[in-house]
Amino acid sequence: MFLGRLSARLWGGVAAAALAVAVTGCSASGGGSTTEAAACDSPGVTADQVKIGLVVTDSGPGSAAFDSARSGVDARIGLANQEGGIHGRQIVYEWRDDANSPSQNANVTTSLVQQDSVFGLLTVTAALGDSLDRLAAQQVPVVGFAQPDWGKYQNFFTYLYAASPDTIGRYIQASGGTKVAFVTTGTSAFTLQVMARYQAAFRAIGLGTTDAISYASSTDSPARVVQQISAAGADSMIGFTTSGDFAAIAQAARAAHLDLSSSVALTGYDHGLLPTLGPALSGVSFPVYFRPFEAGGAAIDRYRAAMTRFAPETFVPEQQFAMHAYIYTDMFLRGLELAGPCPTREGFISALRKVSNYDAGGLIAPINLGNNASQPLNCYAFVKINPAGNAFQVVHERLCADGTGN
Structure with missing residues (x-):
């Protein structure tokens, strides 16, 4: 999988x-x-x-x-x-x-x-x-x-x-987030292990976190995931998911009028995805570990x-x-x-x-x-898909784990 x-x-x-x-x-x-x-x-x-x-x-x-x-x-x-x-x-x-x-x-x-x-x-x-x-x-x-x-x-x-998860946590905080829903595609041991590292890092800087909310597109409804996010009192979410799964969940969140201060996907920074998934992913942010194309x-x-x-x-x-x-x-x-x-x-x-x-x-x-093997990347960029879903916009060219950057 x-x-x-x-x-x-x-x-x-x-x-x-x-x-x-x-x-x-x-x-x-x-x-x-x-x-x-x-x-x-x-x-x-x-x-x-x-x-x-x-x-x-x-x-x-x-x-x-x-x-x-x-x-x-x-x-x-x-x-x-x-x-x-x-x-x-x-x-x-x-x-x-x-x-x-x-x-x-x-x-x-x-x-x-x-x-x-x-x-x-x-x-x-x-x-x-x-x-x-x-x-x-x-x-x-x-x-x-x-x-x-x-x-x-x-x-x-x-x-x-x-890459340091603290930096993503700082990004979510700067966007107004206080409690983060953790959404996953499946529940493999590796996914849960990495997710636990992110949860611990987020809590260390004052963010609340949910348990893993798993989504399987073949059997689940994205509306069910959104209900769990809402019931948990989360005001932001992060996706350990495929791009398609995160798009379905983000779209369902908008349909349910769930007001999320930020949604971060850990993969999907590809211009080739915009024609098909861009509108569903509008407003979603992505960490970028090289100079953003934009x-x-x-x-x-x-x-x-x-x-x-x-x-x-x-x-x-x-x-x-x-x-x-x-x-x-x-x-x-x-x-x-x-x-x-x-x-x-x-x-x-x-x-x-x-x-x-x-x-x-x-x-x-x-x-x-x-x-560099012993030095996590603490500073990197963030981009967001625009409201029309047809382009990425640079939010930060550089944001660091201590909250500094530009």
Whole structure:
């Protein structure tokens, strides 16, 4: 089910964003060298190219959430190759679908590393956990979507392990909320565990909370959920749900004239959802762990241009997992650049781990890749769907767990 293995993306990573020699956090802007690429014998490295592997959940439970991920990878690699590659080498990749299955993930990661001899892996999946011990023992660099406990692996890199729930609590308080209804799709053990962390954080800053109010679209009525919210005396809600489920509940709340000061969904910041779910989600807010698309700026312009040129099949580039994958790829390219003209896996891991202010070229707030696994993201952005349901609006470009921001 969507909120089983995949649910980690909703409230850590992807609900996503934290981001690498004390280089200025410049993204790997190609790193092309005018000198001839050195001959190396590292896996996946030839005189003119570096081959990496991509593992993505392209089928199976929750795969729709990752639909745009390959486009983000194509866009960032296309941009790097257009700018000369990394140290004169073009970047190519082989990709595999793990179907959100740990056993299939183990098979495809083994195939990519052993049969395809890739230098390292990009991963956009929540099913990687069982493969990480083996990949760490082989010192295979891995960059991608994370769950909080993956930070113990020195070969694994991401820009967001966990986001502070306090920040969302501050957002709800600033909107006038005093008691929060916790709405879930299903009641998996993982969902309830993460929800308990949010409940404790909310109570610590003075917010009341409800128990989990579960909703199953195949058997439940959203009106029943709204009745429970009202009976609990909640004046705001947060959704550990699919976008479709939260839309149904939000729509039912409006129909019942339930006056909620704020509604926060932990996933759904995709412009592609607006034509179908936008009106039902009007007024709903979303945390964003990278620079919001609507905030604009040079980094967003560069992303959009790369998506248009190198991933034209994605008609709507403003999708959260396209951006997540673009940033993962940028981080991997940064590691290759720092590893030097003749990169080794060990050199990649060592050099990238020393980056203290990685910002993906301005797409995220600078982070230290040496310790970000132990540092929850405390400051991030919030957007809201406008009353017409046809656009997102930036509410905060930066709000922090202590209530400060802009």
